[in-house]
Amino acid sequence: MTDDTQKTDQIPQGSLALPDQLKPQRIYVIPVRYRPFMPGLVQPVMLDKDTWTQTLERVSQTPHQSLGLLYIGDADPDTIEAEAFPEYGCLVKVHALNEENDHFQLVAQGAARFKVEGWLNRKRPFMGEVSYPEPDRESDETIRAYGMAIINTIKELLPLNPLYNEGLRHYLQNFSPTEPSPLTDFAAALTSASGDELQAILETVPLRPRMEKVLTLVKKELEVARLQSEITEEVNEKVSKHQREFFLREQLKIIQRELGLSKDDKTAEADEFRERMSALSPPEPVRKRFEDELHKLTVLETGSPEYGVTRNYLDWLTSVPWGQYSEDNLDLKQAKAVLEKHHSGLDDVKDRIVEFLAVGALRGEIKGSIVLLVGPPGVGKTSIGKSIAEALGRRFYRFSLGGMRDEAEIKGHRRTYIGAMPGKLVQSLKEAGTANPVIMLDEIDKLGQSFQGDPASALLEVLDPEQNQDFLDHYLDERMDLSHALFVCTANTLDNIPGPLLDRMEVIRLSGYITEEKVAIARQHLWPRALDRAGVKPSQLKITDSALRQVTEGYAREAGVRNLEKQLNKIIRKAAVRLLDGEKRLSINGKNLTDFLGQPYFQTEKTQRGIGVVTGLAWTSMGGATLPVEASLVHSRQRGFKLTGQLGDVMKESAEIAYSYVASHLKEYGLEEDMLDNAFIHLHVPEGATPKDGPSAGITMATALLSLLMKKRLPRKVAMTGELTLTGQVLAVGGIREKVIAARRVGIREVILPDACRRDFDELPDYLKEGLTIHFAKQYSDVFSLLWG
Secondary structure (H helix, E strand, O other): OOHHHHOOOOOOOOOOOOHHHOOOOEEEEEEEOOOOOOOOOEEEEEEEHHHHHHHHHHHHOOOOOEEEEEEOOOOOOOOOOHHHOOOEEEEEEEEEEEEOOOEEEEEEEEEEEEEEEEEEEOOOOEEEEEEOOOOOOOOHHHHHHHHHHHHHHHHHHOOOOOHHHHHHHHHHHHOOOOOHHHHHHHHHHHOOOOHHHHHHHHHOOOHHHHHHHHHHHHHHHHHHHHHHHHHHHHHHHHHHHHHHHHHHHHHHHHHHHHOOOOOOHHHHHHHHHHHHHHOOOOOHHHHHHHHHHHHHHHHOOOOOHHHHHHHHHHHHHOOOOOOOOOOOOOOHHHHHHHHHHHOOOOHHHHHHHHHHHHHHHHHOOOOOOEEEEEOOOOOOHHHHHHHHHHHHOOOEEEEEOOOOOOOHHHHOOOOOOOOOOOOHHHHHHHHHOOOOOEEEEEOHHHOOOEOOEOHHHHHHHHOOOOOHHHEEOOOOOOEEOOOOOEEEEEEOOOOOOOHHHHOOOEEEEOOOOOHHHHHHHHHHHHHHHHHHHHOOOOOOEEEOHHHHHHHHHHOOOOOOOHHHHHHHHHHHHHHHHHHHOOOOOEEEOOOOHHHHHOOOOOOOOOOOOEOOEEEEEEEEOOEEEEEEEEEEEEEOOOOEEEEEOOEOHHHHHHHHHHHHHHHHOOHHHOOOOOOOOOOEEEEEOOOOOOOEOOOOOHHHHHHHHHHHHHOOOOOOOOEEOOEEOOOOEEEOOOOHHHHHHHHHHOOOOEEEEEHHHHHHHHOOOHHHHOOOEEEEEOEHHHHHHHHHO
C-alpha cells in the first residue's frame, strides 16, 4: 500500500484522533444501488463476492478501514465505468466484515460526504482522490429554527413507526443532537424518499438549502405515516369488531343449545332435509333410501369425510322435484300465436309442432315424446325449442352435447369418491324445479367418443319412451321417471347420429329460408333487436326493404339468418360512427349499401347455356345451389372418359352410369352406335376447389353428354335433378325445397324432377310453386322428350 492511500488530514497536537476524524484523501470506491448511503447512517451492506473481493482486501489493509459508497441508481454495478459515477458520495467506516456463500456482508457507518476530485484508478478496484466539503456557517437562529422543526417532526414520527426509534438510537450513539449537518443527513435517511431525492440531499452542501429540502421530505413522510396509521387503526377496528361478534355469536349458540332454544348444525341440516323431502312426493324406494341416509348423517361426526359425502347426497336427493309437475297449457290457438310471434316462415315446421301438441291435447298430456329438429346453422332450431316450452307453459332447460365424451355427463358419477355429481338430466330437473320440463339436447350430432365412454349409447336410455320412465342415475342410484319431460334435440345433419339413437326420435326438418322470408325476419325481428342492442333510435337509422333484399342475396345467402344478423350489426356499427360525427338521420337503401358493407360476397348467378352445358340442382349445407355440368370432346383418336371438379365417389359413379347409359342407347336417341369408339370425352363440374358429392346429378350428366354428341344445346333455360340407373330409371333425390329455391334465385322457371319426388313438391308452400313449370320424369326418355321432342 502506498503512502498516498494512507494520507490523512493533520490532527492538532495534544488532541485524540477519533475514528470519524480520519478522512483519507484517497479512498477505494464501491457503487451502491437503490438508495445512496447517508452520513450518520449505520446499516449492513451486501456486496457480490466475485466482483468486490479484491477491493475489500485492499480496504482491510488501510489504517482507516474506510471506503466510499457512490449511488448509481439502476445501473449494473458489474459493468459500470468510472465516468458514470456521481460527484458526491458518502465515506463509511467498515465494521464486522463477514464472508457468506457468494457475497460479503459488512456493517457500514456513514462518516461524511465527499466529492470526487479525480480518479487514480478508473477500473476495478476503483480509487478516487476526494475532498470533504464543509457547509458555511450561517445565522444560528435560522439554522436552529430549521433544526427544531426537523426534531419536532421526528418526534411526531416516533409514535407512528417503531423503526424510527432504532434509527434514532444509532444516531445518538455517534452524533450530538445539536449538530445541524449530521441531524439533517440523518433525518433524510429516515424517510422513504427515492434514491434520486436522497442523492440531491447528499449533493447539497450549503446547510440551509439542505435543511429546507429535508424538512419537506420529513413532513411528507409524516403525512404518509399518519395516513398509514389511520388505515391500520380502521382495519384493526373492523377485525376486532368481527372477532367480538364471532365470540358473542358462539356463546349465544351454546347458551341457546343448553336452554333447548336451538339446535347444532348437524341437527339443523337434518331437519332441513326432512322438511324439503316432506314437500315432495317421491316413490317408496326413494323415501326409504332417504331415511337410511338421514340416519347415517345423524350418526357421523361433522369432521368425517363420509359426513360431507352423505350430506351432498341428501342435498341432491331432496333437490330433485319428485312428483312435482307443472300444468300444461294445451290451447292450440295460443301455441300458434307464440310460434308466429317468434318465427317468420317455416310454416311446415310450425304445422308439425301444432299437430304434435294437438295429439297431446287429445290425450290430456304430452308424454314420452322426443323431437329432433334438423337443419342448417342459424335457422332457429334452439329458439323453436324455447317457443315450444313457452307455448306449453313449461320450464325450459338447455345443455349442449357438442364435444361431450364422458358418459358420466349423462348418467352421473358413481358415489365412490369425493367430488362425484349426478348427470345433466338430474341437474336439469333440479334447475327447472319440475319433473316435466322441456329439455333441449343441443348439437346431438356432435357427440364425442373416447376411452372414457360413449355418451351416445348412454342417451339411448334417456331418449327411449319405453325405458326413460325407469332412468337410473349412477350418483343417486334410484329410479326416476323422465317420461313426462319433453326432449327437443337439435342437429345440423343426420349423418353422425347413430342409427339406434336416431330411431328413437321424431325428425322435423328445417330447410332454411327463402329471400322473402329472410327479409320479413330481418324487418320484424333482427333489425329492431340490433337497433335496441346498439342504443340507436329507429328514427335515427332506417333501412329499406330493397336494401334488406340486397343484404340477403349479396352478403348472407346461407340457409339460416345468423350471418344476416351479423351484416345488419355491421351496418349499425358504421352508421353509429357517422351519427356521432354529427349526422342527424341516416337511411340505408340499395344505392348506399356498399358504403356500409363493401362489395357483395355473392354475385348474381348466371345460367350457362351451350352445347354440352346443362344446369343441375344441388343441396349444400348452406342451402340449395345451381350446379352447371360441362361436357367437351377432347379428341377423336381413342375412346376415353375423364372427370374433374373435386367429385366424390358417389358423383363419380353417377358420371360412369350416365356415360354407360348414353353409350348403350345411342341408336335410341338418333346417334350412330360407334360414335363413342374414337371419342375422348371430358366431363367437368366447375368450381373445382369445392368438394361435391351426392346421388342427384345422374340425369344432368347424361343430358350434358347427349347435348355434346348431338351438337345441340338445350332449347330453353331448364334445371334438373335426379339420379339415373343403367336401365334409364330416374330415382328420387332429397332437398327438393332447397333446389327449387336455388332455381328461382337464378331466374329458372322450368325444372325437371324425378316422378318419385312429386309428393315432396306438392308439400311446398304455394309461394314457392308460383310461376314454376315442373316436369316429372320416370325414365330418362321422359327427360329427352321434354328437351328435344
